[in-house]
Amino acid sequence: MNIYPVIEKLLIYGEEHLSMDELDAVYCRNKILEKLSLKDYEQYEINVDEIDDMTSPDALLEQLYQYALDKALIKPENKTEFFQDMMDIVSLRPGQMTDEFGNILKRSSTKAMSWLTEYCSKNGSVIQNPTLRRWEAKGTKGKLEINVVKPIEKNNGKYPECDMCLQNVGFGLTKATRPVLLPIGDENNFWIFDKAQYATGLGKLICEYHSPAIFDFSSLNYAFDFVELIPEYFAVLPYKCAHAHLWGGYKTLPFHRTPELKKVKSKEYPYINISIVDWYMSAMRFTCTNREKLVEFTMKLAKTYLGEDENREVIVSVRMIENKYCVEMIFDNSTSKSKSAVKAEATDLDKFGIITLDSALDNHMTQFDIYLTKELPFSAELLPPELRPYKQMLIKLMKEVGDNKISSIEAQIDIKDAINTESEKLLEDLRVFDDAEFSQFLAKLSIA
Numbered sequence: 001m002n003i004y005p006v007i008e009k010l011l012i013y014g015e016e017h018l019s020m021d022e023l024d025a026v027y028c029r030n031k032i033l034e035k036l037s038l039k040d041y042e043q044y045e046i047n048v049d050e051i052d053d054m055t056s057p058d059a060l061l062e063q064l065y066q067y068a069l070d071k072a073l074i075k076p077e078n079k080t081e082f083f084q085d086m087m088d089i090v091s092l093r094p095g096q097m098t099d100e101f102g103n104i105l106k107r108s109s110t111k112a113m114s115w116l117t118e119y120c121s122k123n124g125s126v127i128q129n130p131t132l133r134r135w136e137a138k139g140t141k142g143k144l145e146i147n148v149v150k151p152i153e154k155n156n157g158k159y160p161e162c163d164m165c166l167q168n169v170g171f172g173l174t175k176a177t178r179p180v181l182l183p184i185g186d187e188n189n190f191w192i193f194d195k196a197q198y199a200t201g202l203g204k205l206i207c208e209y210h211s212p213a214i215f216d217f218s219s220l221n222y223a224f225d226f227v228e229l230i231p232e233y234f235a236v237l238p239y240k241c242a243h244a245h246l247w248g249g250y251k252t253l254p255f256h257r258t259p260e261l262k263k264v265k266s267k268e269y270p271y272i273n274i275s276i277v278d279w280y281m282s283a284m285r286f287t288c289t290n291r292e293k294l295v296e297f298t299m300k301l302a303k304t305y306l307g308e309d310e311n312r313e314v315i316v317s318v319r320m321i322e323n324k325y326c327v328e329m330i331f332d333n334s335t336s337k338s339k340s341a342v343k344a345e346a347t348d349l350d351k352f353g354i355i356t357l358d359s360a361l362d363n364h365m366t367q368f369d370i371y372l373t374k375e376l377p378f379s380a381e382l383l384p385p386e387l388r389p390y391k392q393m394l395i396k397l398m399k400e401v402g403d404n405k406i407s408s409i410e411a412q413i414d415i416k417d418a419i420n421t422e423s424e425k426l427l428e429d430l431r432v433f434d435d436a437e438f439s440q441f442l443a444k445l446s447i448a
């Protein structure tokens with residue numbers, strides 16, 4: 001394989017898509033040559049239009065990887081790191097990223113975030129297609145989005161201290177990751193897009209240091225600062241985490257779009273619009289133009305709930321709707337367990353309606369299909385061990401099919417419906433209040 005034109009194409013890709021300075025071309029080229037153990041170089045003419053049309057560097061990286069593999073320079077298990085190595089070379093340095101981003105941010109946060117989104121997608125630090133299967137569960141409340149996810153390789157040594165640490169930048173499997181500094185708070189806070197984009201613009205605002213996240217007045221204010229700076233994004237405060245952060249994304253998730261179930265009024269804060277929302281878990285929504293009062297009310301409500309039991313937790317989302325602040329609170333309890341067949345524990349993202357299911361389900365769905373289409377006789381007692389968690393779900397599915405002969409397409413529809421129902425169960429099982437209990441709780445705060 002003549003590798004030189006491929007190297008030249010990657011350099012042009014860097015110039016065209018990743019703001020690589022033309023003056024850095026020789027420097028970057030030599031870095032690539034070094035990685036490929038090459039001692040010389042031949043320049044080739046490249047069709048720039050062809051590179052302009054590319055939306056991902058993967059086709060070029062595959063060729064470089066194949067070359068390195070053929071020459072025994074790397075092992076197949078190092079593919080991800082090799083891709084990251086190459087993209088790290090042709091991407092801007094992290095400090096330059098913050099400078100570029102900061103310049104655009106001064107003009108418009110919308111433009112700055114869309115520049116960053118495109119950059120991180122084109123430099124391969126986010127995975128454009130992170131799912132094996134993905135569908136919208138149309139019949140479910142709030143239209144849950146179901147993602148059977150691809151496995152993601154992570155840095156897993158003692159260093160960096162955790163997934164979220166800034167030490168991941170330029171390191172191992174996350175070499176091409178590019179955080180940007182946001183002008184929020186007194187300490188340095190960086191925005192980093194999640195590698196797997198299960199919903200548009202998912203990312204995290206992380207604190208520079210590895211210190212635990214706590215839900216309090218100051219973290220709540222960080223969330224408000226974030227949405228004031230970037231009003232098209234929402235912010236969510238995790239209740240507990242080893243590394244202080246908030247996570248967010250572009251526009252809304254299914255939970256945000258769920259309608260009001262019941263409007264209520266607070267005697268103390270009559271100007272705040274308060275409602276209980278129609279979600280699987282117990283949840284409320286408050287909107288108001290006065291940030292200070294809304295923060296005060298949110299803290300008061302959270303403290304009342306949390307104070308009654310040490311296992312209680314709240315997940316708080318903050319966003320802007322036109323000129324109003326909107327806070328949404330999900331009431332949770334760390335001891336609540338779900339009996340769903342698809343997942344034992346729900347992540348915060350699941351709780352907002354983006355359900356992420358293990359990659360193994362991809363194969364399992366094919367196996368379910370074989371039973372439903374009667375290609376293989378079904379026996380609940382003789383299920384292979386990996387399918388046992390789905391026993392009840394399968395019995396129900398088989399009963400529905402009965403003696404009918406159904407096609408694989410029909411079987412897939414039935415299987416997806418069953419998974420949708422189990423995904424609803426995952427969240428329903430975490431509900432902490434029934435209607436009467438909810439009213440009793442709110443009465444303590446003179447809300448009715």
Ligand SMILES: [Zn+2]
Nearest residue numbers: 162165210243
């Ligand atoms: Zn950390």
